[in-house]
Amino acid sequence: MTDGHFDKITLIGIGLIGSSIARAVKAKGLARTVTISTRSQETLDRARELDLGTDYVLDAGEAVEGADLVVVSVPVGASGKVAEEIAPHLKSGAIVTDVGSTKASVVAQMLPHMPKDVHFIPGHPLAGTEHSGPDAGFAELFQGRWCILTPVHGTDKDAKKKLAAFWEALGSRVDEMDTEHHDKVLAIVSHLPHIIAYNIVGTADDLETVTESEVIKYSASGFRDFTRLAASDPTMWRDVCLHNKDAILEMLARFSEDLAYLQRAIRWGDGEKLFDLFTRTRAIRRSIIDAGQDTSAPNFGRPVADDKG
């Protein structure tokens, strides 16, 4: 059975990612029962109000009992604790996966707790928004987006196929990578951009010569493009920084070195060097549009300022 269906799915964590999975599972009818568990009674109540699953259980251990597929969708720093809680209750043959944005750390935290008769296959859907919580999710989130699985050595092939089929049923395209490589790739395509975006928005916030209201008023000139990333969930990004430290520091060092070179070219008025630097980056943009990863429409078809008055 590799059609992405499971008899019982348990979702641990029901924020943006967990609730998007819940909605997609329901929309596509991928499970007979969907048990939802989350840290707080408040979020659990909200999940019930939103009718995201079939059962609602605060205790994570109890929630995974009898589950064929368990998906852990909590900040990466909490994955060890969750693994410890659920481990004794997992059914033999169950597939356990996660959605964390860093993978080596998640494996280090979760794998030691996993019983031998359970298939632990880490994963990371490359899909998200800057919003969080159970209300932020939507069933189409994973449509056309990549999901990277980072199976550990000796993973059962059938279990991997089943999990891949599950993500494909949610609309994703599935890739496989080793954990270390995943963490390097994500450090450059996601973690560094978010950190840089947080930083530039922070810098703008701190100026004496330019007011915040000026920054906001004229933000469409470039600044705005960074603010979406910089509005992402602080807990999630704190954990990403703490749990992919080495790869992130490596990318930051490269970035800073390159920036020092650029800064020097500006200081010395080296127009030729600047022109060269500003030319070679165009090709990447073109490839991204050709690969269907972005649109070339001016402004991504955003509404212009006066749409709102």
Added chain:
Amino acid sequence: MTDGHFDKITLIGIGLIGSSIARAVKAKGLARTVTISTRSQETLDRARELDLGTDYVLDAGEAVEGADLVVVSVPVGASGKVAEEIAPHLKSGAIVTDVGSTKASVVAQMLPHMPKDVHFIPGHPLAGTEHSGPDAGFAELFQGRWCILTPVHGTDKDAKKKLAAFWEALGSRVDEMDTEHHDKVLAIVSHLPHIIAYNIVGTADDLETVTESEVIKYSASGFRDFTRLAASDPTMWRDVCLHNKDAILEMLARFSEDLAYLQRAIRWGDGEKLFDLFTRTRAIRRSIIDAGQDTSAPNFGRPVADDKG
């Protein structure tokens, strides 16, 4: 007459900005004649093919003869040369403006050439895309966007009103600032973001451990948001860096200082500091959306990857 109409308008430079002005002037019927001049015969021919004006003249001096409004839309590094060329041919009482992204340097380059009986009023429409050339323009470019005028001391009030009315007729909202302040504001809302975007795309291009095709494939995770800015015209951005050097270097120094602090927090695993930094930036995003400068729709309503297969 402050309705934005002029008898004869001359446009010097007919790239993205110049041709957008030409199209908007035509669409709104803001002039009896629109004379177009540009550096190369090739671009001039293209402007004629696109039917952007009423007259096409290679020589800039000849083109401005009898003009009531002259708009210079060339890279800021070329504004001195253009001012020198057109100065002897300007009609008494003509309004001369520009659209350059830096202002103190443009004033320093152009003002000394301007005859006493001409109204020179520098301007900067905060509107653009990453594309360039006469084909890239469109009449709606300025709709709902700011145009900042930076009049020099003693500027005639009526002339200023007429120019403001012109930009308003193109759909812009008009603001006024002194040149130095303009250059600082733009350094943070536009120049720094573009430079940072160029830099991060450059860094990604240089890695040995992560391939370019991986960067492209997974770019939707954050990286993509930078590539649009980094695809902007190299000549324009070389000139911006050379001509707003002091303000840009100041902002770069602040940015690098802040980044070093953030980097240290990552290195030392200081989760609290990271959480604080990642929290305060959310407010700015909210203000930008409230101010109608961006949309909160996930992904700006961009098509997802599989729209293209």
